[in-house]
Amino acid sequence: MTRHEQILDCLMVHLERLSPKGGKLHADADLANELGLDSVNVMDLLLEVEDEFDISVPVNVIADIHTPRQLASAIEKIEAA
Amino acid sequence: MALFDKFKKLADARAALMATEPCPLGTRIDEVFSPTQGRIGDQEVILAGTNNYLGLTFNSDCIAAAHHALDAEGSGTTGSRLANGNYSGHQALEIELARFFERPSAIVFSTGYMANLGLIGTLVGPGDTVVLDADCHASIYDACRLAGVDVIRFRHNDPRDLDKRLGRLGDKIDSTLIIVEGIYSMLGDRAPLKEIVAVKRQHGGYLVVDEAHSMGVMGEHGRGLAEAEGVEADVDFVVGTFSKSLGAIGGFAVSHHRELDTVRLASRPYIFTASPSPATIASVRVALDIVANRPALRHQLWSNAERLYAGLAHAGYELGPQSGPVTAALLDSPQQAVAFWHALLEHGVYVNLVLPPATPGGRALVRVSVSAAHDTTQIDRIIEAFTTLKPMLSSSAKP
Ligand SMILES: Cc1ncc(COP(=O)(O)O)c(C=O)c1O
Numbered sequence: 089m090t091r092h093e094q095i096l097d098c099l100m101v102h103l104e105r106l107s108p109k110g111g112k113l114h115a116d117a118d119l120a121n122e123l124g125l126d127s128v129n130v131m132d133l134l135l136e137v138e139d140e141f142d143i144s145v146p147v148n149v150i151a152d153i154h155t156p157r158q159l160a161s162a163i164e165k166i167e168a169a
Numbered sequence: 170m171a172l173f174d175k176f177k178k179l180a181d182a183r184a185a186l187m188a189t190e191p192c193p194l195g196t197r198i199d200e201v202f203s204p205t206q207g208r209i210g211d212q213e214v215i216l217a218g219t220n221n222y223l224g225l226t227f228n229s230d231c232i233a234a235a236h237h238a239l240d241a242e243g244s245g246t247t248g249s250r251l252a253n254g255n256y257s258g259h260q261a262l263e264i265e266l267a268r269f270f271e272r273p274s275a276i277v278f279s280t281g282y283m284a285n286l287g288l289i290g291t292l293v294g295p296g297d298t299v300v301l302d303a304d305c306h307a308s309i310y311d312a313c314r315l316a317g318v319d320v321i322r323f324r325h326n327d328p329r330d331l332d333k334r335l336g337r338l339g340d341k342i343d344s345t346l347i348i349v350e351g352i353y354s355m356l357g358d359r360a361p362l363k364e365i366v367a368v369k370r371q372h373g374g375y376l377v378v379d380e381a382h383s384m385g386v387m388g389e390h391g392r393g394l395a396e397a398e399g400v401e402a403d404v405d406f407v408v409g410t411f412s413k414s415l416g417a418i419g420g421f422a423v424s425h426h427r428e429l430d431t432v433r434l435a436s437r438p439y440i441f442t443a444s445p446s447p448a449t450i451a452s453v454r455v456a457l458d459i460v461a462n463r464p465a466l467r468h469q470l471w472s473n474a475e476r477l478y479a480g481l482a483h484a485g486y487e488l489g490p491q492s493g494p495v496t497a498a499l500l501d502s503p504q505q506a507v508a509f510w511h512a513l514l515e516h517g518v519y520v521n522l523v524l525p526p527a528t529p530g531g532r533a534l535v536r537v538s539v540s541a542a543h544d545t546t547q548i549d550r551i552i553e554a555f556t557t558l559k560p561m562l563s564s565s566a567k568p
Binding site: 126127128131132134135138139142143144145146147148 | 321
């Protein structure tokens, strides 16, 4: 399993719990439109992610993130930095 | 997508909730009789959904000073503080604010929203970091956006969570602003400021406290939570507003860093807007003097707050964690909250309806505010309305 896949798996566990709409969860699902997450939900997800990976993920990076896969890439990049 | 299409979801959500007049969002208040009484439609109401904590909106000295300034200096300044809008009253108010807070520097802004934009948005920029309480006000989030700064949230009122996040910053701590509020506007709970200050001392960084809801309300001299907790020396910047306990409109930032004064030269929300009107400044100056010299108003406010909190708790409501000028009653669903809000109005009580995502934890709530100007009969009438209406919130009565 690549690091990217590991991160993505972990994100999916959190999303499973958070997603209020219960839309079909997949790596390219749109966080807002398909999974029904509002901006506060996504920021709360970041809190979990920060603690899980012991990194800082600035809230401002999520402006460009729309899917779990994109978020996983952003986390991977921060980890590597 | 056409320009307005993106608002459709919001508009639909509002329409679904707001079928009956009067509308809880942006309720039209038809008449205001006093700080605590008004008329909405044909219903006379107790105003218990304001930020008029000391009841100063109708204070005769504030009004007289405003009248005088209106006659003497006209209705507006028509310009920026950095151009033609810097009257002697604006500067006098800054000196008085600095003296009130016992700090060397103060800047007056046109609103509290702009005070946050103007202070935070200017102090930090790309490459710097803001670590803020997750429940901070929208003006603080917007200030960070304006600044283009990295924003890290910590869990609401959780100093250990702040500690963890500051610990991850490394060298970046030197250009980090930590931002919290005194009293939080929705649940009325207060920041654990002593513990937050201890974390800041350990790691470094600068601390901003937005005392919008606590200035005039807490502390022996009314300087807010930092004064009440005895930690003013560790708070680098205090931001606040004239629109709550001071009963007018406008905002400010004060600091023990003398360099704060230079912020006004670079602060776009300070420069590119007109300064507050002379009448506003005049009434705020008198209100500030009242805050400093009439602690009895604060005592009355707290006595009212405790009476209300105890009454609502006794009636079985789930409330915010602490008594204070803002008491939130948490409800199960937005639909239930809307129905409850209408019922309270029919019982002559106006409160604020707050729906997610503006609420912490995604709950629906009604926000009840008290004022030093409420008398105990009014507080008891509010409690009575809540008590009478409690059965409509039982699970079997859920819509
Ligand atoms: C914490 C906080 N900061 C700032 C503001 C903005 O104040 P103003 O109404 O003066 O713009 C508010 C008011 O809503 C607030 O609650």
